[in-house]
Amino acid sequence: MLFMNEVWFNIKRETILIIFQKKKISMKKFSLKGIFITTVIVVSFLLVIGLSIILAILKEQENDVRIINLSGKQQMLSQKIIKLDLLIKQTPDSISTLVEQQELNRTINAFQEGHNALTNGSKIANSTEVLNLLTEISPHLNVIVTNSTQIANRQGLDTASIMTLLTSENTFISLMDKIVTTYEKENKDTIGNIKLIIILIGFVLILTVVLVTLFLILPLITKSNKNKDALLALVEAIGLSNAIVEFDLKGKIINTNKLFAEYLGYTKEELIGRSNAILYDTQYLNSQVLGEVWRKGTQGIF
Numbered sequence: 026m027l028f029m030n031e032v033w034f035n036i037k038r039e040t041i042l043i044i045f046q047k048k049k050i051s052m053k054k055f056s057l058k059g060i061f062i063t064t065v066i067v068v069s070f071l072l073v074i075g076l077s078i079i080l081a082i083l084k085e086q087e088n089d090v091r092i093i094n095l096s097g098k099q100q101m102l103s104q105k106i107i108k109l110d111l112l113i114k115q116t117p118d119s120i121s122t123l124v125e126q127q128e129l130n131r132t133i134n135a136f137q138e139g140h141n142a143l144t145n146g147s148k149i150a151n152s153t154e155v156l157n158l159l160t161e162i163s164p165h166l167n168v169i170v171t172n173s174t175q176i177a178n179r180q181g182l183d184t185a186s187i188m189t190l191l192t193s194e195n196t197f198i199s200l201m202d203k204i205v206t207t208y209e210k211e212n213k214d215t216i217g218n219i220k221l222i223i224i225l226i227g228f229v230l231i232l233t234v235v236l237v238t239l240f241l242i243l244p245l246i247t248k249s250n251k252n253k254d255a256l257l258a259l260v261e262a263i264g265l266s267n268a269i270v271e272f273d274l275k276g277k278i279i280n281t282n283k284l285f286a287e288y289l290g291y292t293k294e295e296l297i298g299r300s301n302a303i304l305y306d307t308q309y310l311n312s313q314v315l316g317e318v319w320r321k322g323t324q325g326i327f
Contacts, residue, residue, distance in 0.1 A: 063237075064233075064234070064237045064241075064242075067233055067237070068230055068233060068234065071226065071229055071230055071233065072226075072230070075222065075223075075226035075229075078222055079219060079222060079223065079226075082215065082218065082219050082222070083219070088149070089208065089211065089212040089215060090212070092143070092149055092208055093205060093208045093209060093212065095139055095142060095143060096143065096201060096204050096205045096208060097205060098139060099136065099139045099140065099143070099201055100198055100201045100202070100205075102132055102135055102136040102139065103136065103169060103194055103197050103198060103201070104194070104198070105132050106129065106132050106133060106136060106169060106173050106194075107169075107173075107190070107191065107194045109125055109128060109129040109132065109173075110129070110172070110173050110176050110187075110190065112125055113125050113126060113129065113176050113177070114176060114182070114187065126176075126177045126178075126179070129173060129176070129177040130174075130177050133170055133173055133174060133177065136166075136169070136170065137166075137170060140159075140163075140166055143159060143204075144156075144159050144163075152207070152211060154207055155204060155207050155208065155211075158200055158203055158204045158207065159204065161200060162196075162197060162200040162201065162204070164193075165193040165194075165196045165197040165200070166193075166197060168189060168190065168193040169190060169193050169194055169197060172186055172187075172189070172190045173190070265284075266284075267284065268282070268284045268285035268288050269281060269282045269284070269285055270282075270285050270296075270301075270304075272301055276300055276301040276302070276319070277298065277299070277300060277301070278296050278297055278298065278299050278300070278301060279297060279298075280297065281293055281296050281297065289303070289304075
């Protein structure tokens, strides 16, 4: 009968492989789990940084759209002011004049508020070009506001003042067109920067994955394959010089090598399917030692 001095249990697909040997075999496990987690963390970190930058730029983009709309509104308000000026000037004693005067005052206020928002708004970071245009446009805006306020308050203007008002309004619209065009160009440049950042982030992510694959994952896979080949060679060598038997978790023999079968005086075919009880004498079969060995083996404890 056989007694096991040293046993190597390998739980795989609900089987137990027992190798009778004189020396224990030490195996080093190689896993890609750590590299995979590290790669995921690095890629996620780069994504978070990239998305944060893009979101910040998009927020500025929303502000740019609001500024462009505000600039366009200023053009519309200047035209509305001149229209109301001319209506009030032509019909100073009309019953509807009071309503038009009230509307003119409201429009003038909105006109001034819009200009203040463009020049002094806390959320507007104007470029030097836009600031210069706003500085150039301010005197014309002041002429429109001053003369229109006089008309709204029923203070008459002479023909020369009216002509000055109309000239200032034309100049204001022309300069505001330049401001709108400048804002649109800057907005287009911002969109171009966003596209560039997205491309750059994509490139960095791809480069990171490629580098991790080339310098970390592939070398580990290569090393793992080498160890696997070495292990297979070792198992093959063990099979030639050691008696090997494989059980399922119920103790039934499901595989063995020729050396083990010959050691017991059986053929391999005769052993497969039989109980492991044929390996032990009655005293050892019923002992606590064997029970403990099987208990640990089935739990993967070596």
